[in-house]
Each structure stands twice: as C-alpha cells, then as structure tokens.
Amino acid sequence: MKLNKKNRNTAFWALQFIGWGFINSISIFVPQNISTELIVFSIFAGMFIGISSTSVLRWYLKRHVDFDSFGFKEVVKIFVSSLLAATLFGAMNVIFGILYVKIGPEITEAERHMFEAYDKFWIQVLNSLFLVGAWTITYLVIKLLLKLNQNRIERLELNSTLKQAQLNTLKGQINPHFMFNSLNNIRGLMLEDVEKSREMLTKLSEIMRYSLTKNNVNDIPVREELEVVDNYIDLSKIQFEDRLEFIKEVDSDTLDLKIPPMIIQLLVENAAKHGISNLKNGGRIVLGIKKVDDELIIEVRNTGKLKISKDSTQLGLINIKQRLKLLYADRASFNLEEISDEVVAQVKIPLI
Helix, strand or coil: CCCCHHHHHHHHHHHHHHHHHHHHHHHHHCCCCCCHHHHHHHHHHHHHHHHHHHHHHHHHHHHHCCCCCCCHHHHHHHHHHHHHHHHHHHHHHHHHHHHHHHHCCCCCHHHHHHCHHHHCHHHHHHHHHHHHHHHHHHHHHHHHHHHHHHHHHHHHHHHHCHHHHHHHHHHHHCCHHHHHHHHHHHHHHHCCCHHHHHHHHHHHHHHHHHHHHCCCCCCEEHHHHHHHHHHHHHHHHHHHHHHEEEEEEECHHHCCCEECCCHHHHHHHHHHHHCHHHCCCCEEEEEEEEEECCEEEEEEEEECCCCCCCCCCCHHHHHHHHHHHHHHCCCCEEEEEEECCEEEEEEEEECC
16 A cells, blocks of 8 residues: 555654553553652653654654665764754653652652652663664664555556556557558559559558567567668658658667667657658758667657647657656656757667
C-alpha cells in the first residue's frame, strides 16, 4: 500500500503517542512506593517530553537530511541533531522534575530518592541519549522501509504501464494519416511509374511489419532501425518531393549498438510531421548518431520552429519518454528544443 503525505503524518503521530505512552506507562508495573499523582505526572510529562523533543528532531531530519543521496555528511547531521535532541530531552526532564518537587504535592522519602538525579543535567542528557538514539534508529528504519516500498510500487506501476506504452507506440507508428497519404501517393504514382509504386508498397509493408513484429522487443541494432527510417523517408518524399532533404551522419561504430525500437523512427516522423510539412519551401532533416564515452547520442535536427499545435496529442514524444523511463529509469534522457531556426531532438541512452 502506498501512503500519501497525509496518511504518513497521521501514522507518525499515532506511533508517537502510542510509543511514548507505552514507554512511560511501564512505571505503573514497577513496584515502587510512589503516589498515584506522581505516576500520572510521570506518564504525561514523559509523553510530552518524548513527543516534543523527537518531533523537533523529525522536523530537522525531514528538511536538512537528503535520504536519497545518503552519505557521510548526512550521518554527521543525524548524529549531531540526535545529540541536540537528547540535550533538549534531558533539559526538559530536569525542568519538569524540579517543578514537581517545588510546586507538586509533598513527596515521600522513596520519591525524594527517585528525584535525586533530576537536578543533574548531564546525567539526564546521558540517560536521554539511549531513548533518543533508539527513536532515531527506529525512525530511520521505518523511513528506509517506506522508501523501499515506494520504489517497489513505482516499479510495479511502470511495469503495469508497459503494455499500454507499447500499444501507444504501435498507435503512434502506424499513423493513419501517414498510411492514407502513402497509399494515395502510391496510387497516384502508379499512373507514372508502376515499378516505383511497387517498390513504395514494399517499403510501406516493411514499415507495417516492423511496427507489428518489433513492438514487443526491448532493443534492436541501430542498423535495423535505420532501414525503417530510410523506408519512411522514401515514402515521405513522394509527398514532399524536393521539399524534403534528409541527411544521415551516423558513426560506423554505432550500427551494431542496441536501442529501443521506434525511437529514431519516431524522432524523424515528428520532424517531418511537425516541422517540414509546415514549411512552404520545405527543409532539411539531419539524423546524427554517435557514441560519447558510455552513452549513445541520437540527434534529429529539422528546419523550422518548435511549435506544437494545441490539438496535438504529442503521442510520439510521450512514447519516447515512456520507453526510455521503462527501460533505463533515470539513466536515459530526452530533450527537445529550438536552436538557431532548427528544432533539435536529442536522446541519450546509456551503453552500460
């Protein structure tokens, strides 16, 4: 079960009252010659001291300790803040002990003996260190368990959306408009060049086959994806004719590297659909693929401005982000920006 912020706060305060209430109620079962008034006072004063000091400690830990990147610096912060919380705990014990002796009911000899150490500040601090330390360890363990549970739930949620993400990818790739336009263009081409139209039908069927057969595959070689991109560009040129210029700048050492299917094709399709098609004189699409250190960088640049229409579902871009998130978590990145009258889409994929 995934706890939201409100539920976590409710659980924290419930555990605070139950835990400190139990610890301070133990005195009831200790056979001592002390009055009922002192027992009640000890329980409620102890609860107040414990809850107050550790709540302040929790407030500090939540705001100043980075549990996501836990290191030596965080350990120091926890140790110092716990020590200060124990000091506060001990000081409050001394104050409450003195107040009870001064303004409370007359105490017995046994009770006076019990209060002997209450005016010794450092003894109270040392005694408090054990309770605050135990509380801190318990808090950190619960924090860790909640973090692990949250990570597990996020992984389950990502896995549960995998099929939907794959379906969206399929919908985004077998674009109905592209299909209809290609078929219409091929039909018109038949009147001029039957052999060329047959070739284009073959390329269209290859794109469909690729989309259907590779949709459930997590990675393919770059060279295999480039074949589909070439088919897509050839089909698009029937519509754009001389308005579309396509340039590939692909390093040879990247051709056998593995990438998620549809990634490059989606980028190129997005560049043609939202970039070149909106330009009267057409433009250029440049595909660049290179390896830098332990990353594969895929970059698609197209002439135009970064303008996404309001009625656009941005399905292709969403699919890219979903695929990268599912396969690489936060180790991969996708960026889309406008640079010097060009729209630049860049994907970085870890190789190890």
